Amino acid sequence: MDDLxxxxxxxxxxxxxxxxxxxxxxxxxxxxxxxxxxxxxxxxTGPALPDQITLPGGATATAFTQGAGWYAIVTADDRILIYNRTTGAMMQEITVDAGD
Known part of the structure; x- marks a missing residue:
């Protein structure tokens, strides 16, 4: 049989x-x-964040975002504070109208 x-x-x-x-x-x-x-x-590791941010007038931060040369903080009192990433100086403050 093995011959098959x-x-x-x-x-x-x-x-x-x-x-x-x-x-x-x-x-x-x-x-x-x-x-x-x-x-x-x-x-x-992602983008470098600033070590410390001093907010004016005791504002409380609720959000943070950043761009190429700036970073922005949204505060609890409906303001957006835009800072220069290099110097850390505030460049602009925008008041948000919530429409309430």
């Missing part, structure tokens, strides 16, 4: 097996690349 020849695979079945193996390898490499990119992107 093994049946040969059809050519399209060989091609399909190679294709599935190749696609599996490409998918594994792709997942590894995506994980590496996420780790690299999430390792970034």
């Amino acid at each position: 020849p093994q049946p040969e695979e059809p050519a399209n079945l060989k091609f399909l097996r190679r294709l599935v193996t190749t696609l599996t390898a490409v998918m594994i490499v792709g997942v590894i690349v995506i994980i590496a990119l996420l780790v690299t992107a999430l390792r970034d």
Whole structure:
């Protein structure tokens, strides 16, 4: 019984097996690349924040945002205080009309 020849695979079945193996390898490499990119992107410390901000008149900060050369603080009394990032000097004060 051991003398029987093994049946040969059809050519399209060989091609399909190679294709599935190749696609599996490409998918594994792709997942590894995506994980590496996420780790690299999430390792970034982000923008530098000022160490200390002195608000005028005992104002209380409720929000903070920043741009290229400035940062802004929204206060509880509906004001936006815009400061120079380099010098820390207040550049502008905007009063927000809540419309109440």
